[in-house]
Amino acid sequence: MGYNDSGFLRPRPLSEPTTEVEQRILEVCPAVNVSFPENEPHYHETWGPIRVLLLAHAADDALRHRASSGGALSAILGRLIEDGSVDGVCQIGADPELPVGNRSVVSTTLESVRFNSGSRYSPSAPLRRLSELKVEGRRFAIVGKPCDISAATALSRRDGSFRTHFPYMISFFCGGIPSIQGAAEVLRQLGVEQNDVAEFRYRGNGWPGFAEATTHDGTSARMSYNDSWGKILNRHLQLRCKICPDSTGESADIVCADGWHLDPGGKPDFSEHPGRSIVIARSELGEKLLKRCIEAGDLLSSGTSTDELAQMQPYQAKRKQLVLSRLLAMKICGMTTPRFSRTHLLKAALRAGPTANLRSFAGMLVRAWRRQRS
Ligand SMILES: Cc1cc2nc3c(=O)[nH]c(=O)nc-3n(C[C@H](O)[C@H](O)[C@H](O)COP(=O)(O)OP(=O)(O)OC[C@H]3O[C@@H](n4cnc5c(N)ncnc54)[C@H](O)[C@@H]3O)c2cc1C
Numbered sequence: 001m002g003y004n005d006s007g008f009l010r011p012r013p014l015s016e017p018t019t020e021v022e023q024r025i026l027e028v029c030p031a032v033n034v035s036f037p038e039n040e041p042h043y044h045e046t047w048g049p050i051r052v053l054l055l056a057h058a059a060d061d062a063l064r065h066r067a068s069s070g071g072a073l074s075a076i077l078g079r080l081i082e083d084g085s086v087d088g089v090c091q092i093g094a095d096p097e098l099p100v101g102n103r104s105v106v107s108t109t110l111e112s113v114r115f116n117s118g119s120r121y122s123p124s125a126p127l128r129r130l131s132e133l134k135v136e137g138r139r140f141a142i143v144g145k146p147c148d149i150s151a152a153t154a155l156s157r158r159d160g161s162f163r164t165h166f167p168y169m170i171s172f173f174c175g176g177i178p179s180i181q182g183a184a185e186v187l188r189q190l191g192v193e194q195n196d197v198a199e200f201r202y203r204g205n206g207w208p209g210f211a212e213a214t215t216h217d218g219t220s221a222r223m224s225y226n227d228s229w230g231k232i233l234n235r236h237l238q239l240r241c242k243i244c245p246d247s248t249g250e251s252a253d254i255v256c257a258d259g260w261h262l263d264p265g266g267k268p269d270f271s272e273h274p275g276r277s278i279v280i281a282r283s284e285l286g287e288k289l290l291k292r293c294i295e296a297g298d299l300l301s302s303g304t305s306t307d308e309l310a311q312m313q314p315y316q317a318k319r320k321q322l323v324l325s326r327l328l329a330m331k332i333c334g335m336t337t338p339r340f341s342r343t344h345l346l347k348a349a350l351r352a353g354p355t356a357n358l359r360s361f362a363g364m365l366v367r368a369w370r371r372q373r374s
Helices: 019-028 061-066 071-083 110-117 125-135 146-158 181-192 225-231 284-295 307-314 312-330 344-353 355-373
Strands: 052-058 088-095 096-107 140-143 169-174 197-201 210-215 219-224 256-260 275-280 299-303
Touching: 019 146, 019 181, 052 061, 052 071, 052 284, 061 071, 061 110, 061 225, 071 088, 071 110, 071 140, 071 169, 071 256, 071 275, 071 284, 071 299, 088 110, 088 197, 096 110, 096 125, 096 181, 125 140, 125 146, 125 355, 140 146, 146 169, 169 284, 181 197, 210 225, 219 225, 256 284, 275 284, 284 299, 284 312, 307 312, 312 344, 344 355
Parallel strands: 088 140, 096 197, 140 169, 169 256
Antiparallel strands: 052 275, 052 299, 088 096, 197 210, 210 219, 256 275
């Protein structure tokens, strides 16, 4: 994997793939193909499969503080390591050679899981080490973006032994991956030179916490989540993320997200609070794991509902509903469109109503037209 000119990670083939290999890649690549869980009795049209829906945070205060939201995701991973369900966790951590970037990490201790907590808003390739980890008798959990988990699920359909080696797949709601140039812009606005950066965190150390660059001489500069994600990073997303049909990780066993409190106007409140994660167990395996975490005292939880979820996550509530209109606009402009399950997207689109669909169709039409002219 390597950065392309736009600052996104792309595969760099070691040799020209054969037609057969290329076909296999196309079958699992989430930029081309995304399928949704079929015949799932707990399926919610907007949020995907829901067996259990909770608000939770890590019982460990230090983890809760360090992590992205409430540290629920890392607490769940910690349980898997502590009770020996897996030998390690395949996840993402900061790249020591490029502190704003990411590398794939295999954590085999609680300390490593905790160290690698926190969201990192730059390109990541957590699946790059899977073939090296597929060793007889070894088991790993995978943490990835929804598209990573979608790819891993597609792989598991082709490879019967996949889930023996990778029994747990954990994800999070995803607003999209910014290019590495987004991080460069954050550094520029912080007045910090890339070469001087010793450590870079996108958020955490509070909820939502700050994007913070620490330089080799120990000084640091930081920016609020609202300014970093809201005003810079989310302007560096790739097209695939803007038409993502699965931003809530429907194929994962468990997904976590920000359990935002609401301001007096009913909108998500991004001011600092003690961390709180939304946790959804989607599969039977995920439900059992979540139960173990609560019984062991790893997580402190309270109930919530899908209505509250829509208030805490208004952007995600609308996202899937607007994908079909965007795909249609792309098709009209002659652009290649991915093969996402149209039946699911049609049902979601019908919930959005005509005005929202028309608006999103027109918005994509303009973007696609500009793209073709540039
Ligand atoms: C690019 C991105 C976009 C997101 N968009 C949203 C959103 O729109 N709405 C929302 O509610 N939540 C979003 N999140 C998730 C959110 O920031 C928290 O991760 C989630 O609330 C869980 O928090 P936690 O404290 O339980 O997780 P933590 O305990 O902090 O664990 C986070 C886990 O995510 C892994 N991770 C971090 N960055 C990446 C990455 N780039 N690729 C793969 N794995 C990674 C870490 O290795 C760690 O295992 C996004 C996260 C990312 C990385």
